[in-house]
Amino acid sequence: MNFIDLDGYGFFIWSAYGLTAFVLIGIAAQSFRFQARTDAELAALQVSPETTNVESASNEAKE
Amino acid sequence: MLSQAIKPHAMQEKGSAKMHRFANPTRFLGLISAIKPWATGLCLLTFAAGLYFALFESPPDYQQSETVRIMYVHVPAAWMAMFCYSALAVASASALIWRHLVANIVARATAPIGAAFTLLALATGSLWGKPMWGTWWVWDARLTSVLILFFLYLGYIVLHDAFDDTSRGARAASILAVVGAINVPIIKFSVDWWNTLHQPASVVKLDGPAIHMSMLTPLLLMAIAYTAFYIWILAIRVRAEINTSKIRALQIRRVAISDVPWNNS
Numbered sequence: 001m002n003f004i005d006l007d008g009y010g011f012f013i014w015s016a017y018g019l020t021a022f023v024l025i026g027i028a029a030q031s032f033r034f035q036a037r038t039d040a041e042l043a044a045l046q047v048s049p050e051t052t053n054v055e056s057a058s059n060e061a062k063e
Numbered sequence: 064m065l066s067q068a069i070k071p072h073a074m075q076e077k078g079s080a081k082m083h084r085f086a087n088p089t090r091f092l093g094l095i096s097a098i099k100p101w102a103t104g105l106c107l108l109t110f111a112a113g114l115y116f117a118l119f120e121s122p123p124d125y126q127q128s129e130t131v132r133i134m135y136v137h138v139p140a141a142w143m144a145m146f147c148y149s150a151l152a153v154a155s156a157s158a159l160i161w162r163h164l165v166a167n168i169v170a171r172a173t174a175p176i177g178a179a180f181t182l183l184a185l186a187t188g189s190l191w192g193k194p195m196w197g198t199w200w201v202w203d204a205r206l207t208s209v210l211i212l213f214f215l216y217l218g219y220i221v222l223h224d225a226f227d228d229t230s231r232g233a234r235a236a237s238i239l240a241v242v243g244a245i246n247v248p249i250i251k252f253s254v255d256w257w258n259t260l261h262q263p264a265s266v267v268k269l270d271g272p273a274i275h276m277s278m279l280t281p282l283l284l285m286a287i288a289y290t291a292f293y294i295w296i297l298a299i300r301v302r303a304e305i306n307t308s309k310i311r312a313l314q315i316r317r318v319a320i321s322d323v324p325w326n327n328s
Contacts, residue, residue, distance in 0.1 A: 006129040012194050013132050016187040020136045024292065027179045031299040038306030045313045 086163045088305050099298035106291035113284030121281050133191040135281045138266070139289040141184035141209070145247055147177030147293060148212060151219065152244035155237035164308070167233050170240065171223060172300035176293055178216035185209060196260060204253035205261035208246055215243040229311070 117135035124131035157166035226232035254263040265273045
């Protein structure tokens with residue numbers, strides 16, 4: 001038995017495993033970015049005092 | 064919701080029931096953050112072991128030949144699609160009934176993960192169906208009800224963000240999630256109620272699993288890996304969602320302050 005060819009079903013099997021890896025790594029990466037972005041936004045909002053300009057705070061957060 | 068996001072402890076009532084302890088976002092974040100490293104470790108370990116058994120140790124099936132290996136990524140994805148939807152529906156019901164901020168956050172954090180598992184169940188099933196059934200897709204009760212599950216997830220995500228007023232969006236999406244829960248038993252029993260091309264259950268059965276240990280091992284390892292993956296990613300998304308609601312509350316407060324005429328110099 002060839003490990004790549006898998007009895008002629010290699011395309012279907014490796015596509016299924018490849019797609020699984022792609023989707024799971026994709027959702028994990030998106031979640032990491034989501035957390036990192038909101039962590040930074042929140043930190044920017046909490047650091048600047050209450051009376052600072054709203055515009056500058058939200059601009060900082062977007063960066 | 065606003066005051067809860069800004070001052071999480073302010074809402075804590077003295078002597079409140081223990082089960083409400085984790086309804087507080089900060090406490091819940093503490094709990095899930097403590098679980099996260101264990102979930103991550105378990106996920107990586109069982110994935111490695113599961114893949115080893117799935118690709119090297121387990122034999123080809125006498126009927127399905129090598130394509131049985133697709134089952135090790137397909138079946139756990141389908142289980143998790145159902146599990147995540149059940150979590151979404153229970154959390155949404157809690158959000159509607161008790162108006163718990165945490166319930167809504169868990170539901171919101173679960174939806175994209177569940178949608179990803181459902182997409183994988185459909186796609187890997189299709190990749191198995193082509194060589195084994197001779198078709199990528201068939202409109203039988205099991206496949207159709209899982210496709211509906213995928214649309215329910217998408218509907219929940221879209222509806223949540225469809226309103227300017229976030230609490231209205233949350234309410235509408237929660238109602239959809241709860242009503243859509245009727246689809247879960249339909250999916251589970253579709254293979255018994257209707258004459259489907261999809262085969263009936265062979266692992267989760269009253270009289271025990273009907274598959275050999277050599278195939279059950281990779282299947283269960285992958286199922287543990289997928290569950291741990293869900294908890295790991297859930298922890299990350301819960302934190303991001305709590306951040307988001309805190310950010311929104313802070314921004315609203317700032318806008319309110321800057322809108323006061325004498326403060327607008």
